[in-house]
Each structure stands twice: as C-alpha cells, then as structure tokens.
Amino acid sequence: MMGLQTVFRTVIMGAPGSGKGTVSARIAQSFGLKHLSSGDLLRANIEAKTDLGLLMKSCIDQGQLVPDDVISRLILSSLRGIKQTSWLLDGFPRTGAQAEALDAVCDVDSVINLDVPFQTIRERLTSRWVHLPSGRVYNIDFNPPKKPGLDDVTGEPLVQRDDDSPETVSRRLKDYERQTQPVLEYYRSKGVLETFSGTETNKIWPHVHAFLTRKIPGIQQAMGKA
Numbered sequence: 001m002m003g004l005q006t007v008f009r010t011v012i013m014g015a016p017g018s019g020k021g022t023v024s025a026r027i028a029q030s031f032g033l034k035h036l037s038s039g040d041l042l043r044a045n046i047e048a049k050t051d052l053g054l055l056m057k058s059c060i061d062q063g064q065l066v067p068d069d070v071i072s073r074l075i076l077s078s079l080r081g082i083k084q085t086s087w088l089l090d091g092f093p094r095t096g097a098q099a100e101a102l103d104a105v106c107d108v109d110s111v112i113n114l115d116v117p118f119q120t121i122r123e124r125l126t127s128r129w130v131h132l133p134s135g136r137v138y139n140i141d142f143n144p145p146k147k148p149g150l151d152d153v154t155g156e157p158l159v160q161r162d163d164d165s166p167e168t169v170s171r172r173l174k175d176y177e178r179q180t181q182p183v184l185e186y187y188r189s190k191g192v193l194e195t196f197s198g199t200e201t202n203k204i205w206p207h208v209h210a211f212l213t214r215k216i217p218g219i220q221q222a223m224g225k226a
C-alpha cells in the first residue's frame with residue numbers, strides 16, 4: 001500500500017498580516033492539510049518558557065527574524081514527524097537560506113502567495129486578537145470573537161501580539177521586502193509560485209480554493225486522513 005502519491009506539500013507566503021493564518025485555517029479545514037505555522041510554534045515555545053522560547057522572545061517582540069539555523073532546525077524536525085502527511089507551511093521559509101534548507105529535504109509542490117497592499121495590512125494588524133495556545137486569529141472588524149475578548153472554542157482570554165504595534169509592524173514589512181521577497185522569485189523560477197492579489201480574504205479565498213481543488217491529487221484520501 002503506497003500512501004505516498006497522495007502527499008501534497010504546500011507553502012503559503014505573504015507579508016506579515018496578509019492573511020496567511022486565516023487562509024491556512026480554511027485550507028486545513030477544506031483539504032485536510034496539516035497546518036504548520038513557524039510563528040505559532042515560536043509563540044508556543046515562548047508561552048511554555050522553553051529554552052528556545054526564552055532565547056527568541058525579545059527578537060520576536062521587536063519584529064526581527066530569528067536566526068535561520070534556529071528556525072530551520074525547529075521546522076525541519078517538525079516535518080520529519082509528518083512525512084506521510086500532506087502539509088501546509090505558513091511563515092517558513094522566509095529567507096533564501098531557509099528555502100535552501102527546505103529544498104535539501106523535500107520538494108514543494110505549490111507555493112501560494114498572498115499579495116495584499118501594505119496600507120491594508122497596517123490597518124488590520126492593530127485590530128488583531130489571538131488565542132495563543134491554538135493560534136486562532138480574530139479581528140475586531142473582520143471576524144470578531146462571539147464573546148468580546150474570549151476565544152470561541154475554549155472561552156480563554158485573547159491577547160494582542162507584542163509585535164503588532166505600529167512601529168514594529170513597519171519594521172516587519174521592511175524585513176519582508178528585503179529578505180522574503182527574493183524567496184518568491186526563487187519559487188517563481190521553479191515554476192511553483194501562484195500569486196493571489198487583493199485586499200479582502202473573503203474575495204481571495206474562492207480563488208485559492210479553486211486552485212487547490214485542481215492541484216491536490218487524491219483529495220478524498222487526503223480529507224479522510226484529516
């Protein structure tokens with residue numbers, strides 16, 4: 001029995017606040033891909049006060065990228081545990097070195113690029129609230145929680161991310177232009193990049209859905225495993 005043909009590996013890219021987490025949750029639900037977010041993993045380490053979390057906290061709070069070798073090790077070791085599973089990577093790779101580290105262990109089937117104007121992003125991030133343990137994301141205007149300040153599923157308190165202040169958002173957007181946009185070119189040259197442009201996730205999503213419906217082989221099997 002070969003389950004291997006049905007494994008599909010996707011990366012979702014886009015500037016901070018472009019909607020990667022929001023779209024990833026929909027992809028995970030519709031297509032049964034396992035969602036792995038580098039930012040969620042790092043924040044979980046900070047919450048749990050692991051050595052790695054303690055070391056990386058100030059870097060992340062200030063909106064700086066953590067060192068390539070640290071994040072590559074973390075992500076590649078998570079991927080090692082889910083070799084037979086279709087997955088969706090969110091937030092990794094975001095430098096050339098990270099893309100090469102990923103390439104050394106597997107080929108990516110598709111890269112979904114969310115292209116959202118920076119001005120739209122600045123407005124969104126100041127009204128974002130998150131449930132840290134699960135990574136669930138809310139927005140006061142776009143998708144507010146059922147009860148103000150509380151997570152829909154667990155009822156636990158929501159928090160604002162330390163790196164969502166306007167100054168830190170500007171820095172994250174600059175880093176994105178300088179360090180992550182070249183990774184888009186890298187995947188474009190490999191012929192796997194698919195760009196979705198817009199200012200509203202609800203308008204972008206049907207296009208992403210249609211694209212993945214065409215792309216993902218053995219979609220029923222993949223969903224059965226979800």
Ligand code: G5P
Pocket residue numbers: 014015016017018019020021022023038039040042059060061063064065066067071090091092093094095098124125127128129137138139140141142143163172199200201202
């Ligand atoms: P993260 O966690 O990867 P970012 O900066 O890449 O952080 P972020 O901020 O998590 O990305 P997102 O996932 O792209 O954004 O967007 P989202 O959370 O889904 O949506 C943003 C907000 O907009 C939410 O409130 C959502 O509800 C709302 N929204 C969505 N769609 C709409 C819409 O249509 N309309 C409206 N009005 N609102 C909408 O990385 C964090 C840090 O970790 C480190 C770095 O320090 C990084 O800064 N890190 C890494 N460092 C090095 N290398 C890596 N690979 C790293 N990965 C993480």
Ligand code: MG
Pocket residue numbers: 020021037039
């Ligand atoms: Mg995110």
